[in-house]
Amino acid sequence: MNTPLKDVAPEKRGRKQSKEVRRLQLIEATIDSLARRGYAETTMADVADGAGLSRGIVNFHFESKEKLLVATLQHMYDEYSAHWRSACNRAGDDPARQMAALVAADFDRAVCNRRKLAAWCAFWGEAKSRPTYQALCGARDAAYQNLFVELCRALKEDGAYGFDAQAMALALSAMLEGLWLRLMMGTEDVTRESALVAANEFLAAVFPRHYVRGAGVPEGKAIRIA
Amino acid sequence: MNTPLKDVAPEKRGRKQSKEVRRLQLIEATIDSLARRGYAETTMADVADGAGLSRGIVNFHFESKEKLLVATLQHMYDEYSAHWRSACNRAGDDPARQMAALVAADFDRAVCNRRKLAAWCAFWGEAKSRPTYQALCGARDAAYQNLFVELCRALKEDGAYGFDAQAMALALSAMLEGLWLRLMMGTEDVTRESALVAANEFLAAVFPRHYVRGAGVPEGKAIRIA
DNA sequence: CTATTTTGAATGAATGTTCAACAAACGAGT
Protein backbone atom coordinates (compact mmCIF):
# COMPACT_ATOMS: atom_id res chain seq x y z
CA MET A 1 0.00 0.00 0.00
CA ASN A 2 1.18 3.44 -0.78
CA THR A 3 -1.33 5.12 1.49
CA PRO A 4 0.05 8.61 1.37
CA LEU A 5 -1.39 9.93 4.61
CA LYS A 6 -0.74 6.93 6.77
CA ASP A 7 1.99 8.45 8.86
CA VAL A 8 1.26 12.14 8.42
CA ALA A 9 -2.29 13.02 9.36
CA PRO A 10 -5.59 11.24 9.79
CA GLU A 11 -7.37 14.31 8.40
CA LYS A 12 -5.62 15.62 5.32
CA ARG A 13 -5.39 19.09 6.79
CA GLY A 14 -2.82 20.46 4.39
CA ARG A 15 -4.95 19.64 1.42
CA LYS A 16 -8.19 20.87 2.87
CA GLN A 17 -6.71 24.11 4.03
CA SER A 18 -5.15 24.77 0.68
CA LYS A 19 -8.46 24.14 -0.96
CA GLU A 20 -10.18 26.61 1.35
CA VAL A 21 -7.47 29.18 0.80
CA ARG A 22 -7.89 28.92 -2.94
CA ARG A 23 -11.64 29.32 -2.64
CA LEU A 24 -11.18 32.48 -0.61
CA GLN A 25 -8.67 33.75 -3.12
CA LEU A 26 -11.21 33.32 -5.89
CA ILE A 27 -13.98 34.89 -3.84
CA GLU A 28 -11.81 37.94 -3.20
CA ALA A 29 -11.07 38.18 -6.90
CA THR A 30 -14.80 38.00 -7.57
CA ILE A 31 -15.48 40.89 -5.20
CA ASP A 32 -12.77 42.85 -6.98
CA SER A 33 -14.32 42.21 -10.35
CA LEU A 34 -17.82 43.06 -9.15
CA ALA A 35 -16.55 46.34 -7.72
CA ARG A 36 -14.49 47.21 -10.77
CA ARG A 37 -16.75 46.11 -13.62
CA GLY A 38 -20.20 45.51 -12.13
CA TYR A 39 -22.28 42.36 -12.09
CA ALA A 40 -23.09 42.27 -15.78
CA GLU A 41 -19.46 42.61 -16.86
CA THR A 42 -17.98 40.20 -14.36
CA THR A 43 -16.67 37.18 -16.26
CA MET A 44 -15.04 33.95 -15.21
CA ALA A 45 -11.94 34.95 -17.16
CA ASP A 46 -11.70 38.24 -15.28
CA VAL A 47 -11.98 36.47 -11.95
CA ALA A 48 -9.33 33.93 -12.89
CA ASP A 49 -7.00 36.63 -14.19
CA GLY A 50 -7.57 38.67 -11.04
CA ALA A 51 -6.51 35.71 -8.96
CA GLY A 52 -3.53 35.08 -11.22
CA LEU A 53 -4.80 31.62 -12.17
CA SER A 54 -5.86 29.89 -15.32
CA ARG A 55 -9.25 29.93 -16.99
CA GLY A 56 -10.68 26.60 -16.05
CA ILE A 57 -9.86 26.83 -12.37
CA VAL A 58 -13.09 28.37 -11.18
CA ASN A 59 -15.19 25.52 -12.50
CA PHE A 60 -13.03 23.15 -10.52
CA HIS A 61 -13.40 24.85 -7.13
CA PHE A 62 -16.92 26.09 -7.69
CA GLU A 63 -19.04 24.15 -10.09
CA SER A 64 -20.36 27.05 -12.06
CA LYS A 65 -20.36 30.82 -12.28
CA GLU A 66 -23.70 30.90 -10.50
CA LYS A 67 -22.31 28.97 -7.54
CA LEU A 68 -19.24 31.16 -7.38
CA LEU A 69 -21.44 34.23 -7.09
CA VAL A 70 -23.65 32.67 -4.43
CA ALA A 71 -20.57 31.66 -2.44
CA THR A 72 -19.24 35.21 -2.75
CA LEU A 73 -22.51 36.69 -1.53
CA GLN A 74 -22.65 34.19 1.33
CA HIS A 75 -19.11 35.16 2.30
CA MET A 76 -20.02 38.86 2.45
CA TYR A 77 -23.19 38.09 4.35
CA ASP A 78 -21.35 36.03 6.97
CA GLU A 79 -18.71 38.69 7.38
CA TYR A 80 -21.27 41.46 7.84
CA SER A 81 -23.34 39.42 10.30
CA ALA A 82 -20.31 38.55 12.40
CA HIS A 83 -19.31 42.21 12.40
CA TRP A 84 -22.51 43.68 13.82
CA ARG A 85 -23.00 40.83 16.27
CA SER A 86 -19.53 41.37 17.60
CA ALA A 87 -20.05 45.14 17.85
CA CYS A 88 -23.30 44.59 19.73
CA ASN A 89 -21.74 42.14 22.17
CA ARG A 90 -18.85 44.46 22.91
CA ALA A 91 -21.32 47.23 23.78
CA GLY A 92 -22.55 45.49 26.93
CA ASP A 93 -26.13 45.40 28.17
CA ASP A 94 -27.24 49.01 27.83
CA PRO A 95 -29.66 49.37 24.89
CA ALA A 96 -28.50 52.92 24.21
CA ARG A 97 -24.90 51.80 23.94
CA GLN A 98 -25.85 48.82 21.81
CA MET A 99 -27.75 51.02 19.38
CA ALA A 100 -24.88 53.49 19.10
CA ALA A 101 -22.47 50.60 18.57
CA LEU A 102 -24.58 49.10 15.80
CA VAL A 103 -24.78 52.41 13.98
CA ALA A 104 -21.06 53.04 14.32
CA ALA A 105 -20.26 49.48 13.18
CA ASP A 106 -22.08 50.11 9.95
CA PHE A 107 -19.53 52.73 8.98
CA ASP A 108 -16.50 50.80 10.08
CA ARG A 109 -13.76 50.46 7.47
CA ALA A 110 -13.86 46.70 7.68
CA VAL A 111 -17.32 46.42 6.13
CA CYS A 112 -17.88 49.91 4.75
CA ASN A 113 -15.45 50.55 1.93
CA ARG A 114 -15.82 51.21 -1.75
CA ARG A 115 -14.95 47.68 -2.77
CA LYS A 116 -17.44 45.91 -0.54
CA LEU A 117 -20.19 48.48 -1.02
CA ALA A 118 -19.89 48.23 -4.77
CA ALA A 119 -20.09 44.45 -4.57
CA TRP A 120 -23.18 44.65 -2.37
CA CYS A 121 -24.87 46.97 -4.80
CA ALA A 122 -24.03 44.72 -7.71
CA PHE A 123 -25.93 41.91 -5.98
CA TRP A 124 -28.82 44.18 -4.98
CA GLY A 125 -29.38 44.93 -8.62
CA GLU A 126 -29.92 41.28 -9.40
CA ALA A 127 -31.62 40.22 -6.19
CA LYS A 128 -35.21 40.89 -7.20
CA SER A 129 -35.07 38.47 -10.10
CA ARG A 130 -33.08 35.76 -8.27
CA PRO A 131 -34.64 34.16 -5.22
CA THR A 132 -31.30 32.66 -4.21
CA TYR A 133 -29.78 36.12 -3.88
CA GLN A 134 -32.80 37.67 -2.28
CA ALA A 135 -32.43 35.76 0.97
CA LEU A 136 -28.78 36.72 1.37
CA CYS A 137 -28.99 40.21 -0.03
CA GLY A 138 -30.58 41.90 2.91
CA ALA A 139 -27.35 41.99 4.85
CA ARG A 140 -29.53 43.69 7.36
CA ASP A 141 -31.69 40.63 7.68
CA ALA A 142 -34.61 39.63 9.87
CA ALA A 143 -32.40 39.05 12.91
CA TYR A 144 -30.81 42.48 12.54
CA GLN A 145 -34.22 44.09 12.06
CA ASN A 146 -35.65 42.35 15.13
CA LEU A 147 -32.76 43.58 17.21
CA PHE A 148 -33.44 47.13 16.10
CA VAL A 149 -37.11 46.80 16.99
CA GLU A 150 -36.21 45.49 20.44
CA LEU A 151 -33.74 48.31 21.03
CA CYS A 152 -36.26 50.91 19.91
CA ARG A 153 -38.83 49.39 22.25
CA ALA A 154 -36.42 49.42 25.19
CA LEU A 155 -35.36 53.01 24.57
CA LYS A 156 -38.96 54.09 24.10
CA GLU A 157 -39.97 52.64 27.45
CA ASP A 158 -36.96 54.06 29.23
CA GLY A 159 -37.32 57.50 27.67
CA ALA A 160 -41.12 57.67 27.43
CA TYR A 161 -40.98 58.53 23.76
CA GLY A 162 -44.13 58.73 21.66
CA PHE A 163 -43.08 56.96 18.47
CA ASP A 164 -44.06 53.54 17.21
CA ALA A 165 -41.10 51.25 17.82
CA GLN A 166 -41.54 49.08 14.76
CA ALA A 167 -41.91 52.00 12.39
CA MET A 168 -38.95 53.81 13.92
CA ALA A 169 -36.76 50.73 13.64
CA LEU A 170 -37.68 50.49 9.98
CA ALA A 171 -36.88 54.16 9.41
CA LEU A 172 -33.56 53.79 11.18
CA SER A 173 -32.33 50.71 9.39
CA ALA A 174 -33.54 52.07 6.06
CA MET A 175 -31.53 55.23 6.67
CA LEU A 176 -28.40 53.19 7.30
CA GLU A 177 -28.88 51.31 4.07
CA GLY A 178 -29.62 54.55 2.22
CA LEU A 179 -26.41 56.06 3.52
CA TRP A 180 -24.53 53.04 2.22
CA LEU A 181 -26.09 53.63 -1.15
CA ARG A 182 -24.96 57.25 -1.11
CA LEU A 183 -21.46 56.26 -0.14
CA MET A 184 -21.32 53.77 -2.95
CA MET A 185 -22.54 56.14 -5.61
CA GLY A 186 -19.97 58.60 -4.38
CA THR A 187 -21.42 61.44 -6.41
CA GLU A 188 -21.80 63.91 -3.58
CA ASP A 189 -19.09 64.52 -1.05
CA VAL A 190 -20.47 61.97 1.38
CA THR A 191 -17.79 60.18 3.37
CA ARG A 192 -17.89 57.52 6.04
CA GLU A 193 -17.42 60.28 8.56
CA SER A 194 -20.20 62.56 7.32
CA ALA A 195 -22.52 59.58 6.96
CA LEU A 196 -21.90 58.64 10.59
CA VAL A 197 -22.55 62.24 11.64
CA ALA A 198 -25.87 62.18 9.79
CA ALA A 199 -26.85 58.89 11.40
CA ASN A 200 -25.98 60.26 14.81
CA GLU A 201 -28.06 63.38 14.17
CA PHE A 202 -30.90 60.97 13.68
CA LEU A 203 -30.23 59.21 16.98
CA ALA A 204 -30.00 62.53 18.84
CA ALA A 205 -33.28 63.73 17.32
CA VAL A 206 -35.24 60.53 17.93
CA PHE A 207 -33.83 59.58 21.34
CA PRO A 208 -33.04 62.99 22.86
CA ARG A 209 -32.94 61.59 26.39
CA HIS A 210 -30.31 59.02 25.47
CA TYR A 211 -27.95 60.78 23.09
CA VAL A 212 -26.42 64.22 22.97
CA ARG A 213 -24.49 65.71 20.09
CA GLY A 214 -20.72 65.53 19.98
CA ALA A 215 -19.81 69.02 21.15
CA GLY A 216 -22.29 69.11 24.02
CA VAL A 217 -21.70 67.92 27.56
CA PRO A 218 -23.49 64.69 28.48
CA GLU A 219 -26.25 65.28 31.00
CA GLY A 220 -27.38 62.54 33.31
CA LYS A 221 -26.75 59.14 31.76
CA ALA A 222 -27.05 60.25 28.14
CA ILE A 223 -24.33 59.09 25.75
CA ARG A 224 -22.19 61.51 23.81
CA ILE A 225 -21.99 60.67 20.12
CA ALA A 226 -19.71 61.99 17.43
CA MET B 1 -60.92 63.00 -47.54
CA ASN B 2 -58.01 60.69 -48.05
CA THR B 3 -55.43 63.39 -48.57
CA PRO B 4 -54.60 63.39 -44.93
CA LEU B 5 -51.93 66.04 -44.57
CA LYS B 6 -52.23 68.17 -47.72
CA ASP B 7 -54.61 70.65 -46.19
CA VAL B 8 -53.95 69.77 -42.59
CA ALA B 9 -50.35 70.28 -41.59
CA PRO B 10 -47.20 71.43 -43.28
CA GLU B 11 -45.07 69.52 -40.77
CA LYS B 12 -45.58 65.78 -41.06
CA ARG B 13 -46.83 65.43 -37.54
CA GLY B 14 -48.14 61.92 -37.92
CA ARG B 15 -44.69 60.61 -38.71
CA LYS B 16 -42.85 62.28 -35.90
CA GLN B 17 -45.42 61.35 -33.35
CA SER B 18 -45.37 57.73 -34.41
CA LYS B 19 -41.61 57.63 -34.04
CA GLU B 20 -41.78 59.00 -30.51
CA VAL B 21 -44.56 56.60 -29.62
CA ARG B 22 -42.48 53.67 -30.79
CA ARG B 23 -39.50 54.83 -28.76
CA LEU B 24 -41.66 55.04 -25.66
CA GLN B 25 -43.06 51.60 -26.40
CA LEU B 26 -39.55 50.17 -26.50
CA ILE B 27 -38.52 52.03 -23.35
CA GLU B 28 -41.50 50.59 -21.50
CA ALA B 29 -40.59 47.12 -22.73
CA THR B 30 -37.06 47.72 -21.45
CA ILE B 31 -38.34 48.65 -18.00
CA ASP B 32 -40.44 45.49 -18.04
CA SER B 33 -37.45 43.36 -18.91
CA LEU B 34 -35.23 45.02 -16.30
CA ALA B 35 -37.87 44.42 -13.65
CA ARG B 36 -38.53 40.85 -14.70
CA ARG B 37 -35.05 39.58 -15.49
CA GLY B 38 -32.60 42.10 -14.06
CA TYR B 39 -29.94 44.12 -15.83
CA ALA B 40 -27.61 41.25 -16.65
CA GLU B 41 -30.33 39.14 -18.25
CA THR B 42 -32.00 41.90 -20.20
CA THR B 43 -31.43 41.23 -23.90
CA MET B 44 -32.36 43.07 -27.07
CA ALA B 45 -34.42 40.06 -28.12
CA ASP B 46 -36.38 40.15 -24.88
CA VAL B 47 -37.10 43.85 -25.27
CA ALA B 48 -38.24 43.41 -28.87
CA ASP B 49 -40.41 40.44 -27.96
CA GLY B 50 -41.90 42.36 -25.06
CA ALA B 51 -42.88 45.16 -27.42
CA GLY B 52 -44.24 42.64 -29.92
CA LEU B 53 -41.78 43.75 -32.59
CA SER B 54 -39.00 42.16 -34.56
CA ARG B 55 -35.38 41.72 -33.52
CA GLY B 56 -33.65 44.42 -35.49
CA ILE B 57 -36.02 47.22 -34.57
CA VAL B 58 -34.24 48.44 -31.47
CA ASN B 59 -31.06 49.20 -33.37
CA PHE B 60 -33.13 51.31 -35.73
CA HIS B 61 -34.74 53.54 -33.10
CA PHE B 62 -31.83 53.51 -30.69
CA GLU B 63 -28.42 52.93 -32.13
CA SER B 64 -27.26 50.33 -29.67
CA LYS B 65 -28.22 48.48 -26.52
CA GLU B 66 -26.15 50.92 -24.51
CA LYS B 67 -28.09 53.89 -25.88
CA LEU B 68 -31.42 52.18 -25.29
CA LEU B 69 -30.54 51.71 -21.65
CA VAL B 70 -29.37 55.28 -21.24
CA ALA B 71 -32.58 56.53 -22.84
CA THR B 72 -34.59 54.33 -20.48
CA LEU B 73 -32.74 55.66 -17.45
CA GLN B 74 -33.16 59.23 -18.67
CA HIS B 75 -36.87 58.59 -19.09
CA MET B 76 -37.23 57.36 -15.51
CA TYR B 77 -35.12 60.23 -14.23
CA ASP B 78 -37.25 62.84 -16.02
CA GLU B 79 -40.44 61.26 -14.77
CA TYR B 80 -39.24 61.18 -11.17
CA SER B 81 -37.97 64.76 -11.30
CA ALA B 82 -41.23 66.06 -12.73
CA HIS B 83 -43.11 64.16 -10.04
CA TRP B 84 -41.41 65.64 -6.99
CA ARG B 85 -41.25 69.12 -8.47
CA SER B 86 -44.95 69.02 -9.13
CA ALA B 87 -45.69 67.74 -5.64
CA CYS B 88 -43.58 70.50 -4.13
CA ASN B 89 -45.27 73.20 -6.18
CA ARG B 90 -48.72 72.01 -5.24
CA ALA B 91 -47.78 72.24 -1.55
CA GLY B 92 -47.62 76.03 -1.58
CA ASP B 93 -45.05 78.15 0.25
CA ASP B 94 -44.99 76.60 3.70
CA PRO B 95 -41.75 74.62 4.20
CA ALA B 96 -43.46 72.16 6.52
CA ARG B 97 -46.10 71.39 3.92
CA GLN B 98 -43.49 71.15 1.17
CA MET B 99 -41.45 68.66 3.16
CA ALA B 100 -44.48 66.52 3.93
CA ALA B 101 -45.50 66.65 0.28
CA LEU B 102 -42.06 65.54 -0.90
CA VAL B 103 -42.04 62.61 1.47
CA ALA B 104 -45.53 61.55 0.49
CA ALA B 105 -44.71 61.92 -3.21
CA ASP B 106 -41.92 59.40 -2.84
CA PHE B 107 -44.43 56.70 -2.00
CA ASP B 108 -46.96 57.60 -4.62
CA ARG B 109 -48.07 54.74 -6.86
CA ALA B 110 -47.01 56.63 -9.98
CA VAL B 111 -43.29 56.41 -9.17
CA CYS B 112 -43.21 53.87 -6.36
CA ASN B 113 -44.25 50.49 -7.70
CA ARG B 114 -42.49 47.16 -8.04
CA ARG B 115 -41.81 47.58 -11.72
CA LYS B 116 -40.14 50.98 -11.51
CA LEU B 117 -38.32 50.23 -8.26
CA ALA B 118 -36.86 47.06 -9.71
CA ALA B 119 -35.70 48.95 -12.78
CA TRP B 120 -34.07 51.63 -10.63
CA CYS B 121 -32.24 49.02 -8.63
CA ALA B 122 -31.03 47.30 -11.77
CA PHE B 123 -29.37 50.55 -12.82
CA TRP B 124 -28.00 51.23 -9.34
CA GLY B 125 -26.16 47.95 -9.53
CA GLU B 126 -24.30 49.06 -12.63
CA ALA B 127 -23.93 52.75 -11.84
CA LYS B 128 -20.64 52.61 -9.99
CA SER B 129 -18.78 51.18 -12.97
CA ARG B 130 -20.50 53.36 -15.61
CA PRO B 131 -20.05 57.12 -15.40
CA THR B 132 -22.92 57.67 -17.82
CA TYR B 133 -25.34 55.98 -15.46
CA GLN B 134 -23.92 57.55 -12.37
CA ALA B 135 -25.11 61.04 -13.18
CA LEU B 136 -28.68 59.92 -13.84
CA CYS B 137 -28.88 57.25 -11.19
CA GLY B 138 -29.27 59.47 -8.22
CA ALA B 139 -32.91 60.16 -8.99
CA ARG B 140 -32.59 62.16 -5.83
CA ASP B 141 -30.02 64.39 -7.43
CA ALA B 142 -28.19 67.53 -6.35
CA ALA B 143 -31.25 69.74 -6.91
CA TYR B 144 -33.40 67.46 -4.78
CA GLN B 145 -30.76 67.31 -2.07
CA ASN B 146 -30.38 71.11 -2.04
CA LEU B 147 -34.10 71.51 -1.64
CA PHE B 148 -34.04 69.19 1.36
CA VAL B 149 -31.21 71.15 2.93
CA GLU B 150 -33.10 74.40 2.44
CA LEU B 151 -36.28 72.97 3.92
CA CYS B 152 -34.38 71.59 6.91
CA ARG B 153 -32.78 75.00 7.41
CA ALA B 154 -36.13 76.79 7.25
CA LEU B 155 -37.78 74.38 9.68
CA LYS B 156 -34.81 74.53 12.03
CA GLU B 157 -34.99 78.31 12.20
CA ASP B 158 -38.75 78.34 12.64
CA GLY B 159 -38.74 75.61 15.27
CA ALA B 160 -35.45 76.44 16.98
CA TYR B 161 -34.20 72.87 16.59
CA GLY B 162 -30.67 71.89 17.50
CA PHE B 163 -29.67 69.67 14.59
CA ASP B 164 -27.29 70.38 11.75
CA ALA B 165 -29.44 71.05 8.70
CA GLN B 166 -27.11 69.54 6.13
CA ALA B 167 -26.60 66.33 8.09
CA MET B 168 -30.30 65.99 8.81
CA ALA B 169 -31.17 66.49 5.14
CA LEU B 170 -28.73 63.74 4.26
CA ALA B 171 -30.21 61.41 6.87
CA LEU B 172 -33.70 62.15 5.64
CA SER B 173 -33.10 61.62 1.94
CA ALA B 174 -31.00 58.52 2.66
CA MET B 175 -33.88 57.10 4.65
CA LEU B 176 -36.26 57.63 1.74
CA GLU B 177 -33.89 55.83 -0.60
CA GLY B 178 -33.39 53.07 1.93
CA LEU B 179 -37.13 52.58 2.21
CA TRP B 180 -37.30 52.26 -1.55
CA LEU B 181 -34.67 49.58 -1.35
CA ARG B 182 -36.69 47.69 1.26
CA LEU B 183 -39.83 47.96 -0.84
CA MET B 184 -38.00 46.62 -3.84
CA MET B 185 -36.49 43.66 -2.07
CA GLY B 186 -39.93 42.90 -0.75
CA THR B 187 -38.60 40.34 1.69
CA GLU B 188 -40.20 41.74 4.82
CA ASP B 189 -43.79 42.85 4.91
CA VAL B 190 -42.96 46.44 4.04
CA THR B 191 -45.61 48.16 1.96
CA ARG B 192 -45.92 51.62 0.51
CA GLU B 193 -48.21 52.43 3.41
CA SER B 194 -45.94 51.16 6.18
CA ALA B 195 -42.96 52.84 4.53
CA LEU B 196 -44.80 56.16 4.53
CA VAL B 197 -45.72 55.66 8.18
CA ALA B 198 -42.06 55.07 9.03
CA ALA B 199 -41.00 58.16 7.11
CA ASN B 200 -43.61 60.22 8.92
CA GLU B 201 -42.44 58.91 12.28
CA PHE B 202 -39.12 60.35 11.32
CA LEU B 203 -40.63 63.76 10.52
CA ALA B 204 -42.57 63.81 13.78
CA ALA B 205 -39.46 62.92 15.76
CA VAL B 206 -37.14 65.40 14.08
CA PHE B 207 -39.55 68.30 13.66
CA PRO B 208 -41.88 67.89 16.66
CA ARG B 209 -43.12 71.47 16.49
CA HIS B 210 -44.22 71.07 12.88
CA TYR B 211 -45.67 67.60 12.64
CA VAL B 212 -47.91 65.53 14.88
CA ARG B 213 -48.72 61.87 14.49
CA GLY B 214 -51.83 60.71 12.69
CA ALA B 215 -54.11 59.95 15.61
CA GLY B 216 -53.26 63.05 17.59
CA VAL B 217 -54.97 66.42 17.39
CA PRO B 218 -52.96 69.15 15.63
CA GLU B 219 -51.82 71.81 18.07
CA GLY B 220 -51.08 75.32 16.90
CA LYS B 221 -50.04 75.30 13.27
CA ALA B 222 -48.51 71.84 13.27
CA ILE B 223 -49.47 69.54 10.41
CA ARG B 224 -51.12 66.21 11.01
CA ILE B 225 -49.47 63.37 9.14
CA ALA B 226 -50.59 59.82 8.50
C1' DC C 1 2.77 5.37 -8.12
C1' DT C 2 -1.85 7.48 -7.12
C1' DA C 3 -4.85 11.11 -6.26
C1' DT C 4 -5.48 15.82 -6.53
C1' DT C 5 -5.00 20.19 -8.61
C1' DT C 6 -4.04 23.14 -12.58
C1' DT C 7 -3.72 24.38 -17.30
C1' DG C 8 -5.26 26.07 -21.75
C1' DA C 9 -7.33 24.93 -25.93
C1' DA C 10 -11.76 23.31 -27.93
C1' DT C 11 -16.69 23.60 -27.93
C1' DG C 12 -21.12 25.25 -28.17
C1' DA C 13 -24.57 28.40 -26.83
C1' DA C 14 -26.13 33.16 -26.38
C1' DT C 15 -26.38 37.67 -28.00
C1' DG C 16 -25.54 42.48 -30.16
C1' DT C 17 -25.19 44.23 -34.61
C1' DT C 18 -25.56 44.53 -39.61
C1' DC C 19 -27.96 44.44 -43.78
C1' DA C 20 -30.55 43.29 -47.89
C1' DA C 21 -35.14 42.80 -48.84
C1' DC C 22 -39.82 44.18 -48.01
C1' DA C 23 -43.88 47.15 -46.60
C1' DA C 24 -46.05 51.37 -45.75
C1' DA C 25 -46.56 56.28 -45.91
C1' DC C 26 -46.02 60.21 -48.44
C1' DG C 27 -45.78 63.95 -52.03
C1' DA C 28 -45.89 65.22 -56.76
C1' DG C 29 -47.33 64.98 -61.35
C1' DT C 30 -51.08 63.79 -64.34
Next chain:
DNA sequence: ACTCGTTTGTTGAACATTCATTCAAAATAG
Protein backbone atom coordinates in the same frame (compact mmCIF):
# COMPACT_ATOMS: atom_id res chain seq x y z
C1' DA D 1 -58.75 60.34 -58.12
C1' DC D 2 -54.73 57.69 -59.50
C1' DT D 3 -50.29 56.23 -60.31
C1' DC D 4 -45.20 56.37 -59.34
C1' DG D 5 -40.84 57.23 -57.20
C1' DT D 6 -38.90 58.35 -52.73
C1' DT D 7 -38.42 58.35 -47.97
C1' DT D 8 -39.27 56.05 -43.78
C1' DG D 9 -40.14 52.09 -40.99
C1' DT D 10 -39.81 47.01 -40.30
C1' DT D 11 -38.38 42.30 -40.75
C1' DG D 12 -35.59 38.25 -40.00
C1' DA D 13 -31.67 35.84 -41.31
C1' DA D 14 -26.54 36.03 -41.32
C1' DC D 15 -22.45 37.31 -38.94
C1' DA D 16 -19.03 38.05 -35.50
C1' DT D 17 -18.01 38.14 -30.87
C1' DT D 18 -18.01 37.00 -26.21
C1' DC D 19 -18.21 33.77 -22.71
C1' DA D 20 -19.23 29.64 -19.61
C1' DT D 21 -18.16 25.06 -19.68
C1' DT D 22 -15.67 20.81 -20.74
C1' DC D 23 -11.81 17.89 -20.88
C1' DA D 24 -7.52 15.66 -22.01
C1' DA D 25 -3.07 16.36 -20.69
C1' DA D 26 0.40 18.14 -17.55
C1' DA D 27 2.02 19.31 -13.00
C1' DT D 28 2.12 18.66 -8.16
C1' DA D 29 1.37 16.68 -3.67
C1' DG D 30 0.94 12.64 -0.85
